[in-house]
Amino acid sequence: MTEPASNIRINGQRLWDSLMDMAKIGPGVRGGNNRQTLTDSDKQGRDLFTKWCEHQGLTMGVDSMGNMFARRDGTDPDALPVMLGSHLDTQPTGGKYDGVLGVLGALEVIRTLNDLGIKTKHPIEIVNWTNEEGTRFAPAMVASGVFAGIHAQDWAYDRTDADGLRLGDELERIGYKGDEPVGKRKMHAFFELHIEQGPILEDENIDIGVVTHGQGLKWIQITLTGKESHTGSTPMPKRINAGLGMARVTELVNEIALAHGPNGVGAIGHLELYPNSRNIIPGRTVFTVDFRHPDKASLEQMDAKLRAGAEKIAAEIGLGIEIEQTGGFDPVTFDEGCVTAVRNAAESLGYTHRNIVSGAGHDACWINRVAPTSMIMCPCVDGLSHNEDEEISKEWATAGADVLFHAVVEAAQIVE
Numbered sequence: 001m002t003e004p005a006s007n008i009r010i011n012g013q014r015l016w017d018s019l020m021d022m023a024k025i026g027p028g029v030r031g032g033n034n035r036q037t038l039t040d041s042d043k044q045g046r047d048l049f050t051k052w053c054e055h056q057g058l059t060m061g062v063d064s065m066g067n068m069f070a071r072r073d074g075t076d077p078d079a080l081p082v083m084l085g086s087h088l089d090t091q092p093t094g095g096k097y098d099g100v101l102g103v104l105g106a107l108e109v110i111r112t113l114n115d116l117g118i119k120t121k122h123p124i125e126i127v128n129w130t131n132e133e134g135t136r137f138a139p140a141m142v143a144s145g146v147f148a149g150i151h152a153q154d155w156a157y158d159r160t161d162a163d164g165l166r167l168g169d170e171l172e173r174i175g176y177k178g179d180e181p182v183g184k185r186k187m188h189a190f191f192e193l194h195i196e197q198g199p200i201l202e203d204e205n206i207d208i209g210v211v212t213h214g215q216g217l218k219w220i221q222i223t224l225t226g227k228e229s230h231t232g233s234t235p236m237p238k239r240i241n242a243g244l245g246m247a248r249v250t251e252l253v254n255e256i257a258l259a260h261g262p263n264g265v266g267a268i269g270h271l272e273l274y275p276n277s278r279n280i281i282p283g284r285t286v287f288t289v290d291f292r293h294p295d296k297a298s299l300e301q302m303d304a305k306l307r308a309g310a311e312k313i314a315a316e317i318g319l320g321i322e323i324e325q326t327g328g329f330d331p332v333t334f335d336e337g338c339v340t341a342v343r344n345a346a347e348s349l350g351y352t353h354r355n356i357v358s359g360a361g362h363d364a365c366w367i368n369r370v371a372p373t374s375m376i377m378c379p380c381v382d383g384l385s386h387n388e389d390e391e392i393s394k395e396w397a398t399a400g401a402d403v404l405f406h407a408v409v410e411a412a413q414i415v416e
């Protein structure tokens with residue numbers, strides 16, 4: 001087998017144009033995207049992706065979790081496919097590149113292979129994983145989690161959104177509940193191109209992040225139950241204020257994260273407060289603590305401190321408390337062989353590169369459980385993501401897709 005000539009480059013302008021075309025679907029209010037999973041705009045994005053793949057001669061398969069697999073045959077029909085991809089769903093105030101760069105960067109790899117008439121021994125499949133973001137339906141990476149055997153499919157189907165709609169029903173409604181049993185497809189390797197979503201690569205003026213590890217994550221949902229009463233006529237000592245409890249737990253989350261610095265991080269991004277009336281003391285708050293750390297023991301310590309501290313706060317105010325872990329995964333070490341393929345590709349292409357730990361969670365973190373996996377990162381402006389102002393340059397996108405091309409083709413093995 002020959003190595004892909006290092007002068008082969010993908011078509012950066014074509015990739016950029018596809019990113020801009022996809023960004024028109026499910027627009028946000030400030031130039032980003034709101035293409036949440038299993039909404040009509042997610043369906044439109046999936047339909048456009050299918051059209052582009054079929055135009056490249058790929059055959060599209062959809063599994064029972066809506067994961068999409070666009071296949072380019074190899075010369076060896078028995079060889080397992082090399083898969084590459086990410087997710088097309090976005091946050092409600094998301095950017096144009098989080099996830100999308102990985103799916104459309106993969107499509108650009110296929111377009112370049114077709115342009116050059118390159119054959120590979122292994123088939124190559126582009127993947128769009130359903131519901132990576134975990135916003136509309138918690139947890140994040142739920143469909144790649146079912147694929148990797150982490151979650152049961154029925155449990156995933158029963159996840160509900162804020163309006164009580166079930167994930168399984170919404171999957172059916174948009175017509176992407178495939179017949180193929182989830183997890184049936186096996187793969188030779190998986191590569192995911194993704195924006196860094198942090199400031200390191202841009203600050204150090206480095207083109208490529210060679211992702212060696214992913215930090216661990218815990219989503220801990222807390223429900224505090226107090227007593228609704230009049231904000232004017234209820235004497236302070238008689239109040240059982242769930243909102244006060246939530247505020248104190250928020251402060252505690254920040255203290256715990258800082259105490260486990262510099263790598264520990266924590267915040268509360270999801271909050272429901274009942275009845276949310278200006279002149280009623282909140283009787284109930286439901287909120288999710290997001291803790292992350294690259295070290296498993298530290299993450300467990302953060303979790304334990306939170307539980308003990310929240311129980312203490314609830315007792316001081318007289319609140320009922322329920323604590324439930326609603327998502328999470330241990331820190332991830334990616335496959336050495338795949339990581340080396342990424343590093344070698346960046347090196348041979350003349351791109352600057354450095355090892356990096358992923359701060360965000362990705363589908364690759366679950367797929368790493370079932371196949372050799374690694375990730376490629378490109379910088380993003382000010383390290384900003386999960387914000388409509390998320391921005392990258394065409395050059396950064398192109399470099400990332402070039403490295404993806406060479407890493408994937410090396411794994412898939414060119415055949416003369």
Ligand code: HGY
Binds near residue numbers: 132134140360361
């Ligand atoms: O939460 C995460 O890290 C990912 O963006 N879903």
Ligand code: MN
Binds near residue numbers: 362
């Ligand atoms: Mn993402």
Ligand code: MN
Binds near residue numbers: 091098386
């Ligand atoms: Mn994201």
